[in-house]
Amino acid sequence: MIRNLVDYVDERLGVSPGARKLLRYIFPDHWSFLLGEIALYAFIVLVGTGVFMSLYYVPSDAEAVYRGAYEPLRGLTMTESYLSTVNLSLEVPAGLLMRQTHHWAANLMIIAIVLHLLRILLTGAFRKPREINYLVGVTLLALTVLEGFVGYSMPDDLFSGIGLVISYGVALSIPVFGADLAFLIWGAEYPGSSDFFPRLYIVHVLIVPAAIAGLIGMHMAMIMRQHHAQFPSKLATERNVVGYPMWPGYALKAGGLMFLTAAVLFLLGGLVQINPIWQWGPYEPYLASNGAQPDWYLGWLLGSLRLMPALEIQLGDLTLVPNAFWGGLVFPTITFMLMYAWPWIDRRWFGDRDKHDLLDSPRDNPRRTAIVISYFSWVLIIFIAGSIDRLYLSSTVPYEAQVWFLRIAVIVLPFVVYFATKRLCEELSAREPRPLRGWTGKVVRRTPAGGFETVELDEGVPAVDGANGRNGGPVVKEEAGAGEGARGS
């Protein structure tokens, strides 16, 4: 049967050579390479559960009276958006399972992308030849956060309204055309015209997901073209790729991981409550609640708005640049610009323009590792500022003091983290058996031509510092370090 099928397709489309290559595509094996895959599987779950929900959700601000099963809301006037989401949650069979799974999957997708990004940064996988794919990846992160925010805004419950009004305030704050832009998006002054929810809907179910799917396609096509990078090992060099072929073992395991990811998400969706919108109630512009929290991945934006001191550009009593612009737009722009620019900053900093298919171990490049961790700690503190109302509620420290403490921490902590991480890496690195560092004797190493040679090692050997490829050929270095081959892959 397989024979007939393959013949049938091949006679018409001639795909066999491509298929053969695909089946033999080699995956180097390391647990951290699975983070990106998990993000992909979460996306698949999102599409599936999202299609289900789109059959019930009504994007409309038309008012209706709730007459459903949930007692506390009965008789209340609310928008169709909220009403349909409550009904989806409480009355449609499996509706709540799908909605909660969707929400969990969004959380998982973003956390997986962030950890994947961290892995890419720490191991130097963004270097030549992978810069283009890195840019695609960072864009995917931005789009996924945007998609999450729009999705979170659609039910029109109390919390989604609070998120939306802040984004309206941030849009207004853009110099020169902010007010026009906000009116363009909302169709009127906040809470917007009746076109607004249909716009959110089409952005959430078509425009952004189509862009995400397209970029995922590009991301994977580029990986296939370049092959995975790999950690150095006895076999792995800059010139080859070592690992499991796609078929059959790897495909089965990857498929298994997909099912397991989906299983965890559906179990969470069924067993662990998330965003019970019927408890929050419908949104009205005059309502807010203390302890209101957006989804965690927006916490860094909430935090930056909170930590920003009352700084505006004013001319007399005329406002030129409102405060929300700094925390709401300048900060996220800087955050992402730094991420986008990193491959070129790194290249400058280490003067390393070589092609790298072997990954660094984070400890081998203490300065890069330190700057990456320090950058993430910077975002993390601002993120924590987004949840200080929880702290405020559960402690007696007034929020003013907390805000001041965090303002100082935002400036000081990244430096502390930088030096601590650098030190830690250097120590870890020094403790490892390293034939090339302060060690004398004989080693057998491979020559660039492919043969072997015995080399006498003494002080004459150049000390290799983390930056790969700076001193002599990386091939030689990694092969000489074959004694540490157990590390890596």
Next chain:
Amino acid sequence: MSSPTEGASETHDREAGSKRGAENLVLLSLAAATLAAVAFGVLVIVLPDTQLLGLALGGSLALLGVAAVVAGQKIVPQEIAIEERTDFGERQPASEVVEMVRDAERGVSRRRLLVGAAGASGAALGAAALVPAVALGPKVGETIAQTPWSRGRRVVDSQDRPITADDVQVGAMLSGFPEGATRREFGASIVIVKVPPGELEISARMRADAPEGVLAFSKICPHAGCAVAIYRHPLYEPTTERPALVCPCHYSTFDVRRGGTLEFGPAGRDLPQLPLELNAARELVATGDFVGQIGPSYLGVRK
């Protein structure tokens, strides 16, 4: 795709598959996965309980996942393969491409002009395609400054009952709306607090707008538009802060004794005050629109 050997991998290590025990395990999980999937279908129809549904569907997927992983790990042949990488960016083919692209301009005399004209018309067309987007929203104009408040509008609560001066207690906060207007409108909602007149530290004009110390402010935070929903009223003043309205979003804090001036937080303007008076029935009535503009700041807004 240049070299013939590209993509050819060699087997480094291979071991044949299939262990009886693993096969049994996979069979068992597949059977259980099937059962759980059927259970999910049945549950949707007879007992759509979210937790049971999650267990059934999640369980089925988990069993399927286990089966696939065990099969991939233990049953099929295991192999480690090595493949040489191809070098991209070889000078020869790349420069050929450049030549091919350049080929188009052979014999073309006014190349610059043509390319420039094509670029200009492309840009014009792109801009033209963007213009309809302008129709998405109305002009900002005056609409952003408008609120439903005007002279003589009574203040009502969320049940549409008029609020009287005696409803407002020192230390408590009330929400109010203009009688007969939709409450969803941005400029509609106000917060009402009472400060003993002797404690007010405001100008005579603001004082005139606050009969018996009853102050009304827009409930929309001038920072980014959240509802100013918290009233921090100290129980024992010597050790705590002054009474203030607090926005829960980014903690803009407005001192009520000073007429809603910003005391802490990121807002760029003070809370706009709504001028009030009392009618014969001691009900709160607006004597005009807000003093100052409500809502988040934008370029050109006046303090």
